[in-house]
Amino acid sequence: MTARTTLISNIASLVTNDPSLGAGPLGTIPDAAVVIEDDRVAWAGPTSRAPATDSHHDAGGRTAVPGFVDSHSHLLFAGERGQEFADRMAGRHYTAGGIRTTVAATRAATGHQLARTLDRHLAEMLRQGTTTAETKSGYGLTVEDEARALKVAAERTEEVTFLGAHVVAPEFTEAPDRYVELVTGPMLDACAPHARWIDVFCEKGAFDGDQARAVLTAGRRRGLLPRIHANQLSYGPGVQLAVELGAASADHCTHLTDADVDALAQAAGGPEPTVATLLPGCEFSTRSRYPDARRLLDAGAVVALATDCNPGSSYTSSLPFCIALAVREMGMTPDEALWAATAGGAAALRRSDIGRLAPGTRADLVLLDAPSPLHLAYRPGVPLVTDVWRRGRHLIH
Ligand code: NIG
Ligand code: FE
Numbered sequence: 452m453t454a455r456t457t458l459i460s461n462i463a464s465l466v467t468n469d470p471s472l473g474a475g476p477l478g479t480i481p482d483a484a485v486v487i488e489d490d491r492v493a494w495a496g497p498t499s500r501a502p503a504t505d506s507h508h509d510a511g512g513r514t515a516v517p518g519f520v521d522s523h524s525h526l527l528f529a530g531e532r533g534q535e536f537a538d539r540m541a542g543r544h545y546t547a548g549g550i551r552t553t554v555a556a557t558r559a560a561t562g563h564q565l566a567r568t569l570d571r572h573l574a575e576m577l578r579q580g581t582t583t584a585e586t587k588s589g590y591g592l593t594v595e596d597e598a599r600a601l602k603v604a605a606e607r608t609e610e611v612t613f614l615g616a617h618v619v620a621p622e623f624t625e626a627p628d629r630y631v632e633l634v635t636g637p638m639l640d641a642c643a644p645h646a647r648w649i650d651v652f653c654e655k656g657a658f659d660g661d662q663a664r665a666v667l668t669a670g671r672r673r674g675l676l677p678r679i680h681a682n683q684l685s686y687g688p689g690v691q692l693a694v695e696l697g698a699a700s701a702d703h704c705t706h707l708t709d710a711d712v713d714a715l716a717q718a719a720g721g722p723e724p725t726v727a728t729l730l731p732g733c734e735f736s737t738r739s740r741y742p743d744a745r746r747l748l749d750a751g752a753v754v755a756l757a758t759d760c761n762p763g764s765s766y767t768s769s770l771p772f773c774i775a776l777a778v779r780e781m782g783m784t785p786d787e788a789l790w791a792a793t794a795g796g797a798a799a800l801r802r803s804d805i806g807r808l809a810p811g812t813r814a815d816l817v818l819l820d821a822p823s824p825l826h827l828a829y830r831p832g833v834p835l836v837t838d839v840w841r842r843g844r845h846l847i848h
Contacts, residue, residue, distance in 0.1 A: 456493065456504040457843075459515070459816070460484040464823050466516040467495055468794040468807040477786055477824075478809075485515065487814040490842035495808050508845070510838075514824050516789065518582025518815030518841060519770040520796025520806050522610070523702050523728055525761035526572045526586040527600035529564055530556030532762045536736060545737035547656050547684070549763045550590070550618050557590035557600070566603045572760060573607060575768045578847055580836040582815035583796070583805050585610035585757075587650055589617030594638045601645035610800055612648035613639070613675060616666045618657050631662050635669035648699075649675040653689035660688035667696055676801070682706045683733070694718045694725045700755065700799040702728040705742045715752040726799040728755040729791070731776035732765035744791075745782030755795030756788060775831035785828045814843035 465483035467473055472495055473480035484501040486494040494502060535549050557565070569586070576584050586604050591597040597615045604611045615634040623630035639649075649670025653663040657680075667677040677696050681689025683703035690711040693701035701715065704727045718725040727747050734741045747754050756773050759765040767773070770792045777788040797806025804813050818838035819826065826835060839847035 455488060457487045457506045457508060458484055458501055458504040459487065459508045459510050460498050460501060461512055462498075462510045462515045463512045464514045465495065465808065466514070466789065466824055467809055468517055468790060469809040472496070472809055475786070477790060483515070485808060485816060487840065487843045490814055492808050492810055492812050492814050494810060510818055512822075513837065514819040514821050514826070515808070516817050516819065516824055517793040517806055517808050518817055518839065519580045519792050520800065520802075521576060521581045521584045521757050521760070521770055522700065522755055522796040522799040523730060523757035523759050524584055524586045525589060525614075525759070526569050526584070527565060527588050527604055528553050528557050528590045528762055529560035529568060530762065531766070535763065536766070539738060545739065545764060547618055547652070547654065551621055553590045553762055554592055554621070558593070558596050562599050562603060565600060569603060569607060572768055577839060577841070578836065579769045579771060580817040580839055581768070581770055582817070582839065582841040583610065583800070583802075584608055585612060585648070585800060587612040587614040588642070589614030592617065592620035594633070594641050597638055598641040598645065601642050605645040609647065611646045612650045612678065613642040613646040613670065614650040614652070615639070615642065616651040616658050616662070618652065627662070631658070631665055635665055639669055639673055643670070643673040643675055646675055648678050650678050650680060652680040653687060653692065654680065654684055655687070660692055663689065663692055664696070667692070667698070671696070678702065682711065690714060697723065698725050699723070699801050700726045700728045702757070703730055703733065703742070704728070704747070705734065705740065707743070707746075712746060712750045712752065715747060716750040719751050719753045723801065724753045724798065726753045726755045726795065728757050728799050729777065729781065730757055730759035730765060731773050731781060732767040733759045735776055736765045736767070741776070741780045743782065744777060748783070748787060753795065753798055754787070754791045755799040756791040757796060757799070771827050771835065772831065775828045778828035785825045789824050789827060814840055816840045
């Protein structure tokens with residue numbers, strides 16, 4: 452029988468992301484304890500003040516942080532593209548053209564195979580501390596293939612995104628506007644019931660600003676909330692469109708003008724900011740320029756970090772790795788990067804129940820074999836995650 456309340460004590464350093472509970476912007480509590488009641492956090496504070504509970508877990512002097520929130524991944528795929536990566540490392544440039552290789556493999560896969568691949572990657576994420584993962588379609592690009600992928604996703608995560616507008620389907624190369632009509636018409640009808648979000652890849656070679664606007668507004672009419680792949684490979688209208696439409700997030704943000712940065716900073720002042728979601732696994736794997744997180748943070752924008760896990764541009768499922776990259780390569784402090792991979796991801800998904808450890812939030816908690824969260828960046832590539840609770844269940848130990 453599982454106990455109703457569990458005390459996790461002997462936490463050397465607890466990051467709550469709630470400044471009212473502890474020190475600094477991360478609300479850090481030294482020598483801390485957390486009480487979990489069913490799937491929620493009931494209490495967080497100094498061990499000396501912990502209430503009595505039904506059961507007890509000794510954290511052994513480890514660090515506790517909120518479960519990571521990976522707000523951007525593409526896990527509904529089949530096959531892999533390791534050779535494309537090797538070719539890039541030998542000097543070839545990344546283009547979105549490789550997406551079509553994965554589209555062919557994904558269409559050829561069974562629904563069961565797609566489900567197993569998704570499960571495998573979600574399990575991989577969980578072992579690395581990710582307790583919430585958003586995932587997108589976008590490798591089917593037919594009504595049937597997109598809808599079947601989203602159905603598989605909706606059985607496994609509440610954060611499902613319809614990305615029929617990933618690239619123009621191969622059948623429509625000569626008539627891209629007809630593909631946009633398909634995406635905003637029958638494909639949207641079939642996919643909307645399984646998704647919370649709508650996304651579009653706004654980029655040269657994918658969809659231009661007008662097409663992206665048509666996709667996002669059609670999705671919104673069907674009750675989906677907009678997010679967008681913006682300014683990844685070149686300057687463009689994506690970020691401005693995201694802010695104008697009140698999208699929850701503009702993702703990638705690698706090539707930004709001062710006006711783009713200003714727009715994101717302005718949006719940060721409102722109750723529902725458009726978060727700048729940075730995906731450093733992508734620049735790592737495509738050997739390209741990292742986005743300038745420092746510039747965004749100094750301007751006042753809200754920044755999230757996510758993996759973009761996909762077989763082409765970023766085949767990592769590790770948010771700790773992205774935190775390390777963001778600190779080393781993008782000008783973020785270790786605290787900023789940890790916030791961005793937890794509370795920032797939650798903001799990018801417009802969620803207030805995750806990304807923090809405070810009374811009432813979901814009991815998604817990670818123990819790190821480290822004296823402080825700084826070690827996430829200080830010890831890159833080291834598997835520091837020893838324990839993960841999700842919805843109050845001790846799934847990794
Ligand atoms: O976020 N930008 C578009 N989509 C993915 C890449 C997908 C792929 O190369 O398969 C991204 O980087
Ligand atoms: Fe992506």
